[in-house]
Amino acid sequence: MKAGAGKMDLKKIVLGVIFLAASLIAPAVLPEAYVYLLGMMFLFLILVMSWDVIVGYTGQVNLGHTVFVGLGAYTAALMQVPSRFEGSIDFLAGMPQAPIPISILAGGIVAGLFGFAIGVITLRLRGYYFALVTAILPLVFMKSVFVFSEIFGGEEGFSIGLERSLAGDVTLRYYYALMLFLLSFAIIYAIVNSRIGLRFRAVRDDEDLAESIGVNVVRYKILSFVVSSFFGGIGGAAIIHYRITIGPDLYDIPLMLLIILSAVIGGLGTLYGPVFGGIVIYLMKSWWLREMLPSIPEWLPINDDVILYAILVAVGVLAPEGIWGKVKEFIRERSEIKSSQST
């Protein structure tokens, strides 16, 4: 058993090194448009990983992750363009423009604080309240953005200006995105594999049992939610500085489904799985689906979102542990049959 675990780790290291090497070389061999897309993908992966912390590792269904992404995004964007507060919250309009790292960090902090507030109210209750409340948040968030559109830009959103992007050069921006992804991955990896992460999983697997051995269930649920929201906010803020525009696609329900789909396909609570799923889904959405769509007959009421939702339903029903898990199971079964035949 121990040897097996060691071998898995080696495999992961090899895969990781290949992944890293490919990511580093990518800008040298790919056209600029693809490099831009891959950079966006890394930031999207941060959203998927952070969602996995609360849902996959701690077992609390958060359906409003995009709200935290949106909060981070708006915090960063408004810190860059404080003049949008003029006429409504005037004392904020005079805010000096923040350096980019500060504005990204602030996005994470604001999202984390909001996560804490929602968590304190809903996570002390058992059962379905958390899912219900987080499901409503995106709709209320969207309403707020539209109602206070002179600040938030409503449906059109607004631009923070190219000079406030991570870097003028696409390749450099790509490397910043990659760096931020690796940093987030490392921190989340460290958290979920620490004693804290162990408690998250204990809460997920059996709340009563966790409580009986002295784990403060509510505290760890809230902690997990704050970590998850914080990184969601970081991801959202980074995306703003990557693509300089903010709009409803950053907090709308389709993005939520994209995040869920990625994590579910990869397998909840595995961190590697959601990263793998995120890559597959993001590329599929941005490339393959777009090329495939024209081949669908006009009269069918199908677009790319419909296909993604259908995939999610299919995966959820057929492989609730994720495709990655199914593949592993399949390989294990095959090797077990082989070893039993050989003995």
Added chain:
Amino acid sequence: MIDIAVRIIVYGAVVGGIWALVASGFSLIFGVARILNFAHGIFFILAAYIGIVLSKSGVNPYLATIISVLLVGGFAVAIYSGLLARIKEHEVMVIIVTLAIALLVEQMLIIIFGEHGISYPALISGVLKIGKTPITYKRILAFVVAIVVLALLQLFIHKTRTGKMIMASSQNYEGALLVGINVDRIFVITMFLSAVLAGIGGILYTQVFAASPGAAMKSLIFAFAIVILGGLGSIKGSIIAAFIIGYIITLANQFLGAQWAEFAALLIIIAILVFKPTGLFGVEE
């Protein structure tokens, strides 16, 4: 002044009655099968769209209404038997899959019919005057139908054998199995009933207000607020809470503007969760 008061009393009752149908359906399937059905709003809006299409193609509107409600019930049974029954034990997946179904259907409705609001063909016309306040017969019809259906639901659950089996399964799953109730069949019946309630609610709603595919999600928010206020799983609680919420929404509409209705719903939910998490008639988990 009296004018506004009359209007609020009547409108609130109508809205409350409609949401009571939707929320009691949501509560029913949750109470019985512990399925948190995020696709519930789809039954609400789909019934309206099917009814509209049928009446446009020449079917009598009353007949179209009955057919569309039954079709939606059948659709719900198909979703349950084909998909949800396999993953019932996997709570997280039930939520995710029903949400995906909801968005899938909503997206297809948007592609077919567009995002703009539609109205259901008039089942009744005319205006009643209470003092100086005009009240359309449509609203009165919506209220009367809602009350009749809710009364029938109560009768069905408390007086018929199947209804009692539904209650038994909701109170104790294993106990119901032990006394020989075919719980799977009960789940299917409950799913049908739950969708039919939402479907009737949807048709009454689009009869009075314009509705668009986006109303599926909106109706879900109000259903959440109602079941949390009434207590998860309690049908009686849902019905009473629906009227409370109906009046709050109507007041918010009247004095603040329509865009504040969702805020009001969220504030109510937060307030209940802070002060009385089990709701008015909640059952302990």
